[in-house]
Amino acid sequence: MKNLLFVDHKFHESTKSSDFFIEILRRRFAVDQFFVDPDVGDNGDLLEKAREAQIIVVWQMDYLASAFCALGKPTIVIPMYDGSSTMPDMHWALLRKATFINFSRAMHERVRLMGCRSYLVKYFVQPCARKDMVSFENINVFFWQRRPDHGINIQLVDKMLGETCDRIHLHDAPDIDLGHDNEIIGERNYELTKSIWFSSRAAYEEVLRSCNVFVCPRAAEGIGVAMLEAMARGMVVIANDQPTHNEYISNWVNGILFNIGGGNDTISLRGQSSRIGYSAWKSVEFGHQRWNKNINDILDLIDNAPASDLIKAEPSDYLHSLCSSFSAGQQEYVRYIQSKAHVMGDFTGGSLDDVAILLGGAQIESNKFSVPSISSDRSLPISEKDCPFLYEGWSSYEDGGYRWIEGKYATVRFSDTPSSEVQCLNFAAKSVNASGTQQFLSVILNRNQILAAPLPEGDFTNFLVRLPKGAIAPVNIIEIKLEVAERPHGDGRFLSACFSDLKFVPLEEGLKISRSTESAKP
Template sequence: MSDVARIAYIDHSFHRTTRSTEFLPEILRRHGHVVDHFWDDAWQGGPPIAWSEVASHDVVIMFQSFCRPDHPYFRQAHPNVVYIPMLDQFGLWRGPIYNLSAFWEPFQGSKVLNFSNALQSMTTAFGIASHFVRYYQPVNARPVPARQGLHGFFWLRRELQLPWQTIRRLIDGSRFDSFHIHLATDPGTPPPRLPTEEDIAKHHITTSTWFENKADLEALMERANVYFAPRAEEGIGQSFLEAMGRGQCVVAPNHGTMNEYVLPGVNGLLYDIHDPQPLDFSDVVRLGARARESTIAGRAMWERVEEDLVRFILAPSETLYAARYQHKFADVQVDPQPAASPAAASIPARLRAFVQRHAVFRSTRFIWHPMVRLARQLLGR
C-alpha cells in the first residue's frame, strides 16, 4: 500500500442525515488518506452497494452496513476489510435469544473495530482481530450553567421500548420543576401515549413535536439538568454523550452502551428497564458535573489513541493474524459448486446462502432463527 491509502467507507444511509459517523472519515482524511463514501440504502429498499464498486480500494470499511463479495469469507476477496458493528443492531438487551457465531463467521481472518466493550468481548471470543476504542465527542469549553431544582428532558422516540410510563415510574415520588417531552418518534414506531393531566400539572410538563431549526431543540435540551436517554440500547450513543458533555445527569437503562459510560451514583443514574423503580434525584447537580468531567477526560484519551486507531485500520489483516490463525490467507480456494443442479443442494445450505446475500434477513435473524431451530429439533436434524 502506498503512503496515501484509498479507503472505501460503506455506511448506513440513515447516518447521511445525522452525520453521527462522520468523525472517522474526518480522522482518516486528516491523516492524509482519501476516503470515498458509499451510502447503503438497502435497508429501505434501495440497491445494495456492489462489491465491484469498492474492491479496488486499499481498505474497505463497513460501518454497520454490509457489502458482500462472492465468497464465504471477506478475507478471500480483499486483504484489508474492517467491519464496524453497532451494539444496538443485535438487540442484546432483550436477552440471549440466538447464537451469533454464524453472523461472525464471514469476518474470520478480517478485522473488527469496536466502540463497545461488549462487542469487543464478543468478537475476540470468536477469534477475530479486533480493536476497541471508546469514542467521546469534543466538549464545549463552557459548561451549561447548573440549575437548581429538577428540570427533565426526554425525547420519546420508541414507544414500544421506552415509553413515558417508564419515565413516570422512575420519577414517582419526586416533583420536577419543569419537564419537557419531545414527541418525535422514530419511523415505524406507534404513536406515543401522552402524560395524564395529573402528570402535566405535577411536573410542569411541556411538549414539542418538530423544530425547523435544530438549534431551537438544542436550546431546549440545555435547560434541563436531568437527561433521560431515549433508547433501550445504543450503538455509540451520541445523544446521551452530548448530555454528559453539557453537564447533565444522564438517566439510562442499564444496557450498552450507556452502562459503559455511566457509573450509577458517580456520573449518572442507571435503572432496570424491565423493572423500573423510583430513583433518587437529590444529587443530580453533582452527578452532572462529574459527567462533564468524565467526558473531558474521555475526549483527551480518544485524541491520544488516534494514531493507534489509524494504524489498525491501515494494517493488512494478515499481519494481525500472523502465526495464530488456522486458515491460510494466500491462495485461499473456494470449494467449487457441485455439478448437480441447484435443486440437489441441501435445503439448509441453500437457505444459508440466501440469507447471506440479503441484508434484510441478516438483520431480522433474531426473529426467524428461533423458529428454524425449533423446526430442526422437531425434525430431528
C-alpha cells in the same frame, strides 16, 4: 493516499452520526462513502465499489463484511451493540478474517471469544468549558421519545422523575410512529413542554441548554453520542442499564441507571444533581483526552489491517444472498448462513468440525435435513427436471441427459451418512465448443480438491475420481470450477461445460468402469 470505501447504514446519511469517524479517516485516506439500505435486497454497485477500494470499513452493516473478506480486501468491521448484540456465534465466526474496532466492551469481548481480532476504543466528545456547564437551581428534564415501543416512554419518565422535577420537555419524534398514547395518568406537579421536530441543530441545542437532566431514549446504544453530548454539558444522564450506557455510567456516580420494567421507583435528584453532573463532565474531560491520543493508533490499525485470503466463491451471488436474506429479517439471515455451514470453513479459517461446534448439535441436525439426502442408488441426478441437489450456477432443465453450467462456477449439495468405505465419484462432462480455448476443470468436495484436469471439446469425457477415505460428511457440497465461459453461436447464455448425472460407486465397481471405458456419453 489509499482509497478507502466506507460502508454505512442509509439512516446515517441524514443523521450524520458516523461523520465524526469519517472526518478522522480523511486525515489519512481518500474516503468514498456507500450507504446501504438493509431493508432492500439489492444494493446497486456496492460490489464494484468494493473491488476498486484498497481498504473497506464497514460501519454497523457487519452482515456484509464476509463478502468483502471473500474479495481478499483488508476489511475493518465496526459493529454496534444495539444492532448486532443478538447475532449468533456463526455470524461472528464468518468475520474471523476481518479486523474489528469496537466502541462497546461487551461487543469487544464477544467477538474476541469467537476468535476475531478486536481493538477496543471509547469515544468521547469535547466537553464544554467548565464555566458553561449547566446549573441546577431547578430540575429540568429533556426526553426525546424515540422508541416508546421499547418501554422508554413519557409515562416511565413521569413515574421516575415526575415528583422530583420542575419541568419535563417531551420531544415527541419517534423513529417508528406506532401511535403511542402520551397521556399521563394522575396529577402532574411539573410543567410539561413539547416539540415535534426541530428545524435545525441550533434549535435542538437551544432547548437542550434549558435542561439539566437527560433521559436516554433507547434501551441500548451502539456508541451513545447524544448521551455523551449531555454528559459533556454536565447534565445528569439517566439511562437503561445496558451497553453502552453502563459502560460509560457508574450508577449514582456520573449518571443514573435504571431497568426497563424493573419497578423503577422515583429518582430523587435534589441535593445530588450538581455532584453527579460535575462527575459526568469530568469523566468526559478525561475520556476526550484519551480518545485524542488513540486516533493515530486507530488510523495505523486500519492502514495496516491484513488482507484476507481470496475466498473461492462467487462474490456477486454471495453478496446478493447476504443482502436479500438480511432484508427478510434476522431469522432468515441466520437460516441462510446456517445453510451455508458446509462451506463456511473458508471464512472461519477452521474445519467443518469447528463450524459444527458453532452451530450446535440441534442446529446441525436441522441443517442436515434442510439439505436433500442422496438417493438410494448413490446418484445425484442433476439432469432431471426438478433435481433437488442443484444449488448455484446451473442452467434450466433441457432434454438430453445433461445440464450446463452458466458461468464458471456451480455447486451441488446433499446430505448423507458418513462411511469408512472407499468410494469413487463417476460423471461425464464436455466443454463448451466455441473459440477452441483450452478448458480446465476443478472439482472440490467439502473444501478438498479431488480433481484438476483439462476438459476437451467435442465428445463427453468420462471421469472416475477416487475419494479420500472419510471424504463424505453428514452435509456435503461439491464445487465445480471452470476457467472458460463463452456464448455459443445462437445461444444467449455464457456457458462453460455440461455434465451428466453424478454417481458415487464403491471402489471395486469404479475399477470395473475404468477398465471398460475411458469415455461415455449420457
